[in-house]
Amino acid sequence: MGFTFAVRPRGVLQQSKCYGKSKIAHAISVPLFPAGPIAAVIATTVHLLAHVLVPGAVALLFFRSRWRYAWLVMLATMMVDLDHLLADPVFDPERCSIGFHPLHSLPAILVYALALALPLLRLVAVGLLIHMGLDGTDCLRQAR
Numbered sequence: 001m002g003f004t005f006a007v008r009p010r011g012v013l014q015q016s017k018c019y020g021k022s023k024i025a026h027a028i029s030v031p032l033f034p035a036g037p038i039a040a041v042i043a044t045t046v047h048l049l050a051h052v053l054v055p056g057a058v059a060l061l062f063f064r065s066r067w068r069y070a071w072l073v074m075l076a077t078m079m080v081d082l083d084h085l086l087a088d089p090v091f092d093p094e095r096c097s098i099g100f101h102p103l104h105s106l107p108a109i110l111v112y113a114l115a116l117a118l119p120l121l122r123l124v125a126v127g128l129l130i131h132m133g134l135d136g137t138d139c140l141r142q143a144r
C-alpha cells in the first residue's frame with residue numbers, strides 16, 4: 001500500500017518517514033482496528049474525544065488536588081497541532097502525524113520527554129506526551 005501526502009508547492013513539509021507503516025505496526029493493527037470507512041470515521045471521532053478525555057483522566061488520577069488546572073494545561077498542549085497548518089490538507093484522517101509534522105517529530109518528542117524532569121514544565125510535557133501517544137495509536141490504526 002503506497003501513501004502520498006499532498007504538500008504545498010513551496011514544499012514546507014516533505015513526505016517523511018511514516019513510523020506507523022511498518023509490518024509490525026500492521027500486524028498489531030489488524031486485530032485491534034476494524035476495516036472500512038465507517039470504522040475510520042468512528043476511530044477518528046474516538047481519537048478526537050480521547051485528546052480531551054485522556055488528559056482529564058490523567059489529571060484526576062495523578063494531579064487530584066489541582067485536576068482542573070492540570071486538565072486545562074494539558075488541553076492547551078493541543079496547540080501543538082498548529083504545526084498542521086504547514087501541511088496541505090491541514091487535516092487528513094489518514095495521515096500519520098508522528099514523524100510528519102515538525103512538532104510531532106521524534107526529536108521534538110525527545111524534548112517533551114526531557115521536559116518531564118523540569119517541575120515547571122512537567123504538566124506541559126505530560127500533555128504533549130499523551131498527545132503524541134494518542135496520535136501514535138492513530139498511526140497504528142492507519143497501518144492496517
Ligand SMILES: [Zn+2]
Nearest residue numbers: 081097131135
Ligand atoms: Zn497531534
